[in-house]
Amino acid sequence: MDPTPATQALYNKDNPFPALIRENRLLSGSGSAKETRHFVVDIKGSGLAYKCGDSLGIFPQNPPELVEEVIRLLGATGEEPVSPPRSDEVLPLCEALLSRVSLATPTKKTLQFLLPRLENPHSREQLEKLLMPEFAERLQDYLSQREIIDLLEEFPGARIDPKELVPELRKLVPRLYSIASSPVCHPDEVHLTIAVVRYQTNNRQRLGVCSTFVADRVQPHQQTVPVFVASAHFGLPEDPERDIIMVGPGTGVAPFRAFLQERIATGATGRNWLFFGDQHHATDYLYGEEFDAWHRDGKLHRLDLAWSRDQEHKIYVQNRMLEHASEIWKWLDGGAIFYVCGDAKRMAKDVDAALHDIIAQGAGLDAAGAADYVKQMKKDRRYQRDVY
Ligand SMILES: Cc1cc2nc3c(=O)[nH]c(=O)nc-3n(C[C@H](O)[C@H](O)[C@H](O)COP(=O)(O)OP(=O)(O)OC[C@H]3O[C@@H](n4cnc5c(N)ncnc54)[C@H](O)[C@@H]3O)c2cc1C
Ligand SMILES: NC(=O)c1ccc[n+]([C@@H]2O[C@H](COP(=O)([O-])OP(=O)(O)OC[C@H]3O[C@@H](n4cnc5c(N)ncnc54)[C@H](OP(=O)(O)O)[C@@H]3O)[C@@H](O)[C@H]2O)c1
Numbered sequence: 001m002d003p004t005p006a007t008q009a010l011y012n013k014d015n016p017f018p019a020l021i022r023e024n025r026l027l028s029g030s031g032s033a034k035e036t037r038h039f040v041v042d043i044k045g046s047g048l049a050y051k052c053g054d055s056l057g058i059f060p061q062n063p064p065e066l067v068e069e070v071i072r073l074l075g076a077t078g079e080e081p082v083s084p085p086r087s088d089e090v091l092p093l094c095e096a097l098l099s100r101v102s103l104a105t106p107t108k109k110t111l112q113f114l115l116p117r118l119e120n121p122h123s124r125e126q127l128e129k130l131l132m133p134e135f136a137e138r139l140q141d142y143l144s145q146r147e148i149i150d151l152l153e154e155f156p157g158a159r160i161d162p163k164e165l166v167p168e169l170r171k172l173v174p175r176l177y178s179i180a181s182s183p184v185c186h187p188d189e190v191h192l193t194i195a196v197v198r199y200q201t202n203n204r205q206r207l208g209v210c211s212t213f214v215a216d217r218v219q220p221h222q223q224t225v226p227v228f229v230a231s232a233h234f235g236l237p238e239d240p241e242r243d244i245i246m247v248g249p250g251t252g253v254a255p256f257r258a259f260l261q262e263r264i265a266t267g268a269t270g271r272n273w274l275f276f277g278d279q280h281h282a283t284d285y286l287y288g289e290e291f292d293a294w295h296r297d298g299k300l301h302r303l304d305l306a307w308s309r310d311q312e313h314k315i316y317v318q319n320r321m322l323e324h325a326s327e328i329w330k331w332l333d334g335g336a337i338f339y340v341c342g343d344a345k346r347m348a349k350d351v352d353a354a355l356h357d358i359i360a361q362g363a364g365l366d367a368a369g370a371a372d373y374v375k376q377m378k379k380d381r382r383y384q385r386d387v388y
Contacts, residue, residue: 013174016059016226017046019190024220027193029283035196036251036286037215038180041227044188048228051183052258053235053386055176056190059099059226060210062172063217066149067097073152074160082166093162101169103148104209108139113168114151117158127155145201175210176230178341178386180254182262190227193254193286234339234386240268243336245328247351249277249306249317250286252342255386257287259339264299272299273331277306277317302327317347318354329362337382344387355383 011017023040041056050056071078071094078094084101097103111131118124130139148169152158181191196215197208207216218225236259237244244263246256253276263272274291278284285291285305294300304320321328332338340351352374360370377383 011046011048011228013057013228013230016057016174016228017043017048018224019043019046019227020222020224021214021218021220022189024215024218027286032283033279034284035198035215036284037194037196039192039194039214041190041192041225042188043190043227049183050179050190050229051231051235052179052262053232053255053384055178055230055232055386056192057174057176057228057230058210058214059174060172060213061099061217062097062103062209063207063212064098066103066207067094070097070103070149070152073149073156074162074165076162080162082163085167085169085171093166096166100172101166102172102209103169104206105170106143106146106148106151107170108143110148110151110168111139111143113165114155114158114160117160118155119157119159120155123155123157147204147206150202150204172209174226174228176388178251178254178258180257182258182265184265185261190229191257193251193257195251232386233381234341234384236262236268237270237337239270240266241270243271243273243331243334244339245273245275245331245336246339246341247275247317247321248339248341249275249347250342252340252347252387253286255341256339257290260291260294260300264294271301271331271336273302273304273328273336274300275304275306275317275320277308277315277320279307279309281305281307281310316350318350321351321354321358325358325361328358332359332377332382333362335382337384338377339384339386341386342388348385348387 020042021039022042025038027038028034028036076093078092080093081090082093082096083090084096111127115127118127130142177192177194179190180193181189194211194214196211199206246259248256256274260272291300291303295303306315306317306320308314308316338355340348356370356374359373360367363373365373374383
């Protein structure tokens, strides 16, 4: 039964909507080093409204096999009553480990919790050493390679009461995903573009909690996932005549697929320019057919692609931007909005530097002048970033 209107408004982060996943499709081609997937989340009847640029929050669950292994190493049954961190709620250990605490991020505090509970003097000595202030760097390196399960294995025989352990762990928090659909075209659906996180540390296969939850563990059409809409100060201009420049390599392209869907559906007359990049043209051109078709039809006015691993030297989106510096400057000078989405650590910084260079060159400004220009763009909401 659909929720009643009175309950509809209540769906938010504190009361997420149980949504079905309607589609889970691989976007990366065979032979790609990546596993990027397209998801369709059904929000019909939820009363959830979204706009282009918003994100969808998902509350994930840890892998059940990992939960079982942790319970076994604790010598517990899973039925022990425990309280999640910063909560008075009481629930069985297995439920808390599945959906309330992070099993992936031990901290110094976790080790300090473990220390007095170690019965083996050798283990205690080892851990005491690791916790010495002079080994802070080594401790960080150690923790970055480990999850809770590694600690339980490396320090066996500790007397750990689950009731004491669980409140000491970090809360399992929801993950956000940029929405890749326009509500004008898909009012009852939210599309997502998710890079599935899998990697090895300390000789163990690790699974990104939320990306593998939706990719591997949620049965489409059968099982619901708790979701909410996180609205953002990132979005299309009210003025449909305004030109927009979008830089979104990898999964950073998600909101720009939404922007383009909406601008095309509403007949916005401003021009659209997309910079997309990833490793290989043959396997990593996410939504390539859609972008190529819009480009061919003149709806996506400019499309520049950067394949980082199709040749010896790296070609990134900012290299393409610099190749078209004077044209970008003309668009900016005419009032275009500049958007960036995707990797915060490397890409967004380099794109920012390229933007400064383009402005300095185009406007004939020195570095300080270009920085002022960019500052003003930000104030005017003509430079918007959604980076993570
Ligand atoms: C506003 C916003 C929008 C976002 N939009 C998107 C989107 O559209 N698509 C998308 O895919 N993601 C997006 N993200 C990122 C997303 O929220 C998650 O962070 C991402 O999916 C990873 O979550 P996870 O639970 O699968 O992995 P987690 O369990 O959180 O694990 C990720 C962590 O694993 C570690 N890690 C990852 N790879 C390695 C490695 N190779 N070696 C060692 N350690 C590693 C890192 O510490 C990393 O932080 C967005 C984030 C924000 C804040
Ligand atoms: N924690 C990690 O180790 C790690 C690693 C990768 C991605 N991520 C995160 O995973 C998410 C999804 O990643 P994704 O696969 O969608 O995209 P991505 O890893 O950001 O890659 C997309 C494209 O950007 C290129 N790139 C790398 N460095 C760049 C730079 N400095 N400037 C411009 N482009 C650059 C990549 O090239 P190359 O890969 O050929 O360099 C690739 O062609 C993002 O949040 C990202 O931050 C995390």
